[in-house]
């Protein structure tokens with residue numbers, strides 16, 4: 001479904017992604033692991049259209065989208081939950097969720113909201129509250145809910161477990177697996193929390209210094225092998 005081929009991404013003269021190729025299939029569940037600063041967020045931003053690669057190509061359902069803007073990729077079904085969540089603190093929870101449907105599916109907002117609250121019932125009682133007053137875990141659920149309101153085919157999440165209580169992290173894993181199951185949603189998670197990532201992902205990629213250095217099936221690799229890449 002989404003293919004990246006030999007991507008190179010730089011900030012000015014500093015090259016951060018150096019020849020990355022990867023694939024996210026239909027109804028796939030993938031995690032991308034690696035230490036701080038190896039380029040995971042940079043790679044994600046280039047896949048969703050926030051950073052333009054210097055070299056290489058990205059295709060979506062067979063069509064080249066390397067220079068397609070993020071907004072257009074969102075219309076095609078590519079959604080993104082950024083690191084730090086980026087919910088709008090002064091808008092209510094309901095308004096934050098509505099934003100997800102506004103760009104491409106405004107007429108379906110009510111139906112999508114109902115569906116979303118099925119997936120995240122904990123948000124129901126907070127709908128009239130300002131997003132900024134929610135706990136970190138609730139804000140993460142809100143950010144995922146908002147992304148799902150855009151009816152994505154693939155959801156990219158940047159470190160969704162960061163700074164969140166273990167019970168909420170487990171609930172987020174269950175919900176993502178449920179949406180995957182019921183909607184054939186593809187999920188691509190950037191993570192450093194191995195347990196969480198492996199509760200969801202069927203495949204993994206590991207990055208070091210801007211390159212993919214290991215990949216495979218999560219059931220066929222020992223967690224110790226992956227941990228070696230994550231510890232300093």
Ligand SMILES: Nc1ncnc2c1ncn2[C@@H]1O[C@H](COP(=O)(O)OP(=O)(O)OP(=O)(O)O)[C@@H](O)[C@H]1O
Pocket residue numbers: 011016034035036037038039040041042043
């Ligand atoms: N806007 C920017 N301008 C210049 N350099 C940047 C910028 N954003 C990131 N970098 C650099 O690019 C490298 C990769 O950063 P990136 O955030 O992609 O890594 P990461 O693996 O996602 O790390 P983390 O786990 O800390 O989020 C780092 O050396 C970082 O300092």
